[in-house]
Amino acid sequence: MSKDWPLWEVFxxxxxxxxxKHVGSVHAPDGELxxxxxxxxxxxxxxxVSLWVVKSADIVASDPAxxxxxxxxxxxxxxxxxxFYDIPDVVKHI
Amino acid sequence: xxxxxxIQPEDEARADGASHEGVFDAPHVExxxxxxxxxxxRLGDDSLILGQRLGEWCGxxxxxxxxxxxxxxxxxxxGQATLFLALAGEVEGRGRDADRLAFHRDVLQFRNxxxxxQPNGDFARTIARQFLFSTAQLALFExxxxxxxxxxxxxxxxxxxxxxxxxxIAADWVVRLGDGTEESxxxxxxxxxxxxxxxxxxxxxxxxxxxxxxxGVAVDRASLRPSFDARxxxxxxxxxxxxxxxxxxxxxxxxxxxxxxxxxxLAVMQFLPRTYPDAVW
Amino acid sequence: MYTPELGKPGAxxxxxxxxxxxAFVAAVAARVAADExxxxxxxxxxxxRRTLIRQISQHAHSEIVGMLPEGNWISRAPSLRRKAVLLxxxxxxxxxxxxxxxxxETLGASRDEMTEALLAGKAKxxxxxxxxxxxxxxxxxxxWLVDGAAIMNQVPLQRTSYGPYARAMVRVCKEESFHQRQGxxxxxxxxxxxxxQKEMAQDALxxxxxxxxxxxxxxxxxxxxxxxxxxxxxxxxxxDDLRQKFVDITTPQAEFxxxxxxxxxLRWDADRGHYDFGAIDWEEFYAVVRGEGPVAKERMExxxxxxxxxxxxxxxxxxxxxxxxxxxxx
Numbered sequence: 001m002s003k004d005w006p007l008w009e010v011f012x013x014x015x016x017x018x019x020x021k022h023v024g025s026v027h028a029p030d031g032e033l034x035x036x037x038x039x040x041x042x043x044x045x046x047x048x049v050s051l052w053v054v055k056s057a058d059i060v061a062s063d064p065a066x067x068x069x070x071x072x073x074x075x076x077x078x079x080x081x082x083x084f085y086d087i088p089d090v091v092k093h094i
Numbered sequence: 095x096x097x098x099x100x101i102q103p104e105d106e107a108r109a110d111g112a113s114h115e116g117v118f119d120a121p122h123v124e125x126x127x128x129x130x131x132x133x134x135x136r137l138g139d140d141s142l143i144l145g146q147r148l149g150e151w152c153g154x155x156x157x158x159x160x161x162x163x164x165x166x167x168x169x170x171x172x173g174q175a176t177l178f179l180a181l182a183g184e185v186e187g188r189g190r191d192a193d194r195l196a197f198h199r200d201v202l203q204f205r206n207x208x209x210x211x212q213p214n215g216d217f218a219r220t221i222a223r224q225f226l227f228s229t230a231q232l233a234l235f236e237x238x239x240x241x242x243x244x245x246x247x248x249x250x251x252x253x254x255x256x257x258x259x260x261x262x263i264a265a266d267w268v269v270r271l272g273d274g275t276e277e278s279x280x281x282x283x284x285x286x287x288x289x290x291x292x293x294x295x296x297x298x299x300x301x302x303x304x305x306x307x308x309x310g311v312a313v314d315r316a317s318l319r320p321s322f323d324a325r326x327x328x329x330x331x332x333x334x335x336x337x338x339x340x341x342x343x344x345x346x347x348x349x350x351x352x353x354x355x356x357x358x359x360l361a362v363m364q365f366l367p368r369t370y371p372d373a374v375w
Numbered sequence: 376m377y378t379p380e381l382g383k384p385g386a387x388x389x390x391x392x393x394x395x396x397x398a399f400v401a402a403v404a405a406r407v408a409a410d411e412x413x414x415x416x417x418x419x420x421x422x423x424r425r426t427l428i429r430q431i432s433q434h435a436h437s438e439i440v441g442m443l444p445e446g447n448w449i450s451r452a453p454s455l456r457r458k459a460v461l462l463x464x465x466x467x468x469x470x471x472x473x474x475x476x477x478x479x480e481t482l483g484a485s486r487d488e489m490t491e492a493l494l495a496g497k498a499k500x501x502x503x504x505x506x507x508x509x510x511x512x513x514x515x516x517x518x519w520l521v522d523g524a525a526i527m528n529q530v531p532l533q534r535t536s537y538g539p540y541a542r543a544m545v546r547v548c549k550e551e552s553f554h555q556r557q558g559x560x561x562x563x564x565x566x567x568x569x570x571x572q573k574e575m576a577q578d579a580l581x582x583x584x585x586x587x588x589x590x591x592x593x594x595x596x597x598x599x600x601x602x603x604x605x606x607x608x609x610x611x612x613x614x615d616d617l618r619q620k621f622v623d624i625t626t627p628q629a630e631f632x633x634x635x636x637x638x639x640x641l642r643w644d645a646d647r648g649h650y651d652f653g654a655i656d657w658e659e660f661y662a663v664v665r666g667e668g669p670v671a672k673e674r675m676e677x678x679x680x681x682x683x684x685x686x687x688x689x690x691x692x693x694x695x696x697x698x699x700x701x702x703x704x705x
Contacts, residue, residue: 156685274691
């Protein structure tokens with residue numbers, strides 16, 4: 001059995017106005033040190049202004065085998081995109 | 095009424111440079127430069143020697159993540175040392191730069207406190223040393239941001255943010271080791287026990303600093319002690335560790351009277367520039 | 376630093392295992408061939424998974440062991456600037472090992488197991504780190520030659536087929552960009568310095584040149600697993616091609632420094648448009664792979680000490696968290 005500290009996924013907000021983005025993982029015994037480890041590992045070059053960490057084990061992910069049923073039905077819903085509609089060029093601001 | 099000797103322009107210039115108080119008894123300008131040189135050395139040497147110690151952890155930390163944390167602390171400290179020693183060299187005005195001061199002084203000329211030169215020991219002793227030093231250094235730097243010397247204030251403002259992190263992460267580890275396993279508690283107690291005798295020196299105020307405090311350049315270290323004691327007490331309590339019992343203080347670092355450890359540290363650190371004095375690296 | 380040298384004959388996992396539907400294997404192969412990425416939860420052939428764990432963990436071990444030869448000089452760096460740069464560089468290597476272990480962990484290996492495998496001598500790492508750093512010039516030579524060789528291997532791996540590995544390599548390459556330059560800067564200072572410094576620089580080049588060429592791995596003729604590596608897009612250039620490229624790029628740099636590459640057979644071949652170079656002592660290479668490098672024992676002892684001395688710290692933090700959770704639950 002692994003004696004490692006639990007694994008945490010690290011998310012960094014690069015600068016104000018942007019969402020947090022997954023950048024990698026760290027091991028840490030608890031959330032407080034996970035934030036410190038994330039800071040010391042992933043923001044050494046001014047990469048961020050805010051950090052999230054979440055225990056890897058707590059992430060619920062979609063099943064790649066179900067990618068077809070989950071994501072392909074969206075392919076046929078072209079009417080969700082603005083380019084689906086033909087509006088004459090003379091009509092402005094629409 | 096006897097006539098006064100004429101006040102010459104050079105006397106006026108000297109009067110302009112005089113400190114605001116103690117005109118009659120303070121040898122002022124030269125003394126001030128000497129004091130400031132000494133003070134900048136104290137600040138720079140503290141950071142340099144502790145940074146050197148943390149560098150010794152490379153490849154030895156308990157976990158990879160901890161390896162990176164310790165290196166970050168070391169890098170901050172070496173950066174601070176570079177700034178303070180450069181200032182010292184500038185104040186001294188004899189053409190010595192930060193490297194010259196770091197690599198070409200011997201034990202008696204080093205002005206760091208005894209705590210920072212203590213060997214790393216195990217992780218608990220390193221953490222004890224870091225926690226006590228950074229907690230005191232943080233209070234000092236926060237005060238120094240209001241120094242009447244703008245150069246000191248500027249360095250302190252940058253460094254205070256770094257040291258706030260050092261003090262926090264060290265405190266986190268004191269708590270985890272103190273309240274972890276029996277072994278970690280025993281080691282944490284031993285680590286603190288090694289360090290207690292060097293704490294008083296962190297708050298010692300001698301004639302040099304008294305003069306600098308009077309002009310608002312330096313921070314009165316003695317005034318920082320109550321908040322330091324409160325912080326240490328709070329962290330130890332969270333760590334389920336007993337309150338400190340301070341033994342008789344060991345001092346001397348500020349006048350160059352160090353432990354035996356510093357000479358060995360310098361021998362390693364300075365060997366290249368000393369062996370090849372003409373070389374540029 | 377990447378270590379293709381360790382894919383030695385007979386060491387890789389079999390290409391396919393019974394019980395795995397060939398159709399699935401073919402589907403994965405097609406995705407890889409189409410430059411798509413395989414992600415952690417995707418189905419993948421067992422052989423692909425095990426080969427990746429092997430390659431990524433070797434790569435991670437190389438970063439971690441690679442901290443030691445340079446770490447040997449942090450305390451003795453000759454100026455404050457050099458000290459900070461070296462500490463930051465060695466710290467980066469620790470970070471790179473960390474990214475790579477995490478990438479391997481997405482394949483089901485634990486860092487604990489990988490570390491135990493390293494310390495037990497079951498897992499390999501780059502042979503280059505089993506050579507000692509004797510003078511400050513070695514720090515320059517490592518940055519210039521060893522990192523230079525590593526970069527050539529690593530850059531193509533940013534497009535390797537396994538997503539977490541590729542992403543780790545993107546970060547590694549970005550961070551490594553200063554490593555080679557700082558090494559060359561040290562070499563310039565020494566090559567243009569005092570006679571003693573120049574002697575150290577030449578001596579470092581003499582000692583690090585051949586081991587650096589060995590970093591690209593055995594000749595293509597002796598790399599039977601390369602074909603599979605190419606198919607799986609976990610290897611992107613041949614060992615000999617990269618080695619040639621390295622010699623072509625590095626030889627003029629040595630000339631610029633005024634140093635002599637320790638190879639009597641090195642000469643420009645105008646017809647080929649490449650440098651010809653002498654024979655590599657592959658006996659030495661395989662001996663070092665076996666663990667007989669000059670300081671191999673010291674390297675493993677250092678890693679073992681760090682791991683064993685740190686055990687009580689890792690346990691203490693776990694124990695503290697368990698207590699805290701128990702208190703919160705109470």
